[in-house]
Amino acid sequence: MFGDSFFFISEAFTSLKRSGIMIIISIATIAVSLIVFGVFLLLTANLNNIAEFVTSKLEIRVYLNNSMTVSEIQNFKTEIAEMPSVKSVEFISKDIAWDVFKKSFQKLELNDLVGINPLPDSFKVSMYNGREVKKVAKYLEDKFSGYVDDVGYTGHIAERIEMLAACAKYGGLGLVVFLTLATLFIIVNTIRLTVLARNDEIEIMLLVGATKYFIRGPFIIEGFIMGVTGGGAAVSFLYFFYLLFATKIQETIPFFPLVFDKDKLNSIYAVVLLLGAVLGTLGAYISVSKSLSYENMRIRK
Amino acid sequence: MIRIHYLEKEYDNGFLALNGINLHIAKDEFVYLVGSSGAGKSTLLKLLFSVEKPTSGDVFIDSVSLKTLPSKQIPYLRRNIGVIFQDFKLLPRRTVFENVAFALQVMHYQRYRIRKQVTQVLELVGLQEKMSNFPSELSGGEQQRICIARAIVNNPPILLADEPTGSLDPDTSWEIMQLLSKINARRTTVIVATHDKGIVDDIRKRVVALENGRIIRDSELGSYN
Incomplete structure (x- = not known):
């Protein structure tokens, strides 16, 4: 052999x-x-x-009602975080959002233009799967209409990229x-x-x-x-x-x-x-x- | 050694190449198979060599029936039968030495034994000087000698030759036949299919004449006609 x-x-x-x-x-x-x-x-x-x-950059922005208390916000955050398709939830206070906004548009004399911060508190919700974005956004909007002012997401792009x-x-x-x-x-x-x-x-x-x-x-x-x-x-x-x-x-x-x-x-x-x-x-x-x-x-x- | 029993061979196209052949060839015999083209000489050799299977009847080599021989056993049968072809069937990309050595490599011989036996057989056929040449560099007679050397290098008990002088000039043909006689003298059974009248009449041996697939004559030390 x-x-x-x-x-x-x-x-x-x-x-x-x-x-x-x-x-x-x-x-x-x-x-x-x-x-x-x-x-x-x-x-x-x-x-x-x-x-x-x-896909990893896809996220849902949940703009919160101004009248929510700190504990309500905390509870809501936990509730979203416990949803199986949600990877993480980050709370973005209106002050941080305002700072970021101002930094992004430095040329505008925003402080002169607007005396107060017009932005709401919000959650930045990241998903495991980009395809779930639309469904989850709609769910949050319907279920928590009391807390939620508006839900924004990069929906159509998300769907196409997922495809x-x-x-x-x-x-x-x-x-x-x-x-x-x-x-x-x-x-x-x-x-x-x-x-x-x-x-x-x-x-x-x-x-x-x-x-x-x-x-x-x-x-x-x-x-x-x-x-x-x-x-x-x-x-x-x-x-x-x-x-x-x-x-x-x-x-x-x-x-x-x-x-x-x-x-x-x-x-x-x-x-x-x-x-x-x-x-x-x-x-x-x-x-x-x-x-x-x-x-x-x-x-x- | 070889017993052929009511042998018939019909090809797929319906051609009856051999019809009721009975033949007994003893050990050490030298036999010419003669006859015109299509008489059945080549077919008979092919059956002996197990390239074709009998349609009916049987061929026994040392009591082994070729009709029932399993195809896995065919290579081992062939190692006991050397064959010489009209067109030599040499490997063009191998040297003379390698062409002859190949038959022994197939049988798993040790390297030193291969070297020894190939050198000896090339001396016997007179090609010791051309060992490292390629077949295309040699003459027809020399190529036929390589083919003979390959056929006998492992000392098989039987040697078949199908028109060994078919493509050679008369002088070279005569030398090749002398070589085959020499091999026969070393106690090898030799069967030569030929239609070379001169050779058969010159070197007298047993002659078996075929016509239309039948044996029409079988004579000791016979002539072609």
Whole structure:
């Protein structure tokens, strides 16, 4: 068994060395199809990131009735905070709100214009899920009409962004499946070509009494090497491409929420490399098995 | 060694290639299978080599029935039968040494034994100087010698040759046949399918003549006609 693996590996390398241009073209094809796949993974990750970022900024502002007492405000806050879809509730007193407002519009001589603070006390309610914003806002407005003056939320934008996020997530998943199949198809066929070119070789192997297992071995190792090499080339391309691309975007739009998380990026690169290895091996297995099928065991004359 | 029993072979397209063949070939024999194209020579060799299965009747090699041989056992049967082809069937991307060594690697031989046996057999066929050449760099006669070396490198008890001189000039053909006689003298059963009249008449051996899938003549030290 051990002797066989040694033989398989040395056979695979000898064969790769002698295949010349064909093997280079095949590896390039594998690399390109994996790059397309990788670019798509990076795109999906970034879309998810943007959607998540924007969703996390969604909030409801509950403007409170001026007549509420401190304990009523406290009770109301607890009640909102206990709602399952609410992440946090922050009380913003009218004074703080006024300060923030004044800072935002320094050019206006507000103190001269308006003698008193016209803003109400309010709650800033953050949600776990942006899709709940509209429902919760309406609920608060109806249920607590006695306390609440008005409820504001970034509703329509919230809905659209949530939809975008959902599209990116589920549509992305569907596309990943589709692209994986497409990549499998391309890689299997690329390797199939290299195997077909050696059908005579397989026939001769059968004629001198090689078992199917023995014939498959070197081809499968070859497929694995081609897959890993193609995957490695794709990963290095993606790595530099993303670095360049992300840096450029960041220079232009500083706060654009791109994915810079090393773990997340590394796991994408790992997936691309793994896919190359798995599809290369699988492609070789499928191709050789086809060549070894019963019809091909006959001597063709 | 080889017993053929009421053997019939009908191809999928309905062509009856072999019809009621009975033949017994003893160990160490040298037999010519002669006949025109389509007489059934190649089909008979293919059945011996288990590339085709009998339609009815059976072939026994050392009492093993090829009709009921499981396909998993076919590789092991083939290791006991060397085959020489008209078109040589060499691996173009392997050197002469590797082409011959491959037959032994398939049988899990140790490396030092491979080196030893391949070197010996290449000396026997006179190709020891061309070990590291690729087949395309050699002449037709030399390529046929590689094919012979590969067929006998593991000393199989049976050697089949399908038109071994079919694509060679008369002088080279004669050398190849001398080589096959030499191999037969080393106690290998040799069966040669050929329509090379000159060879059969020159090197007299047992001749089995086929016509339309039947044996029409079987003579010791016979001639082509």
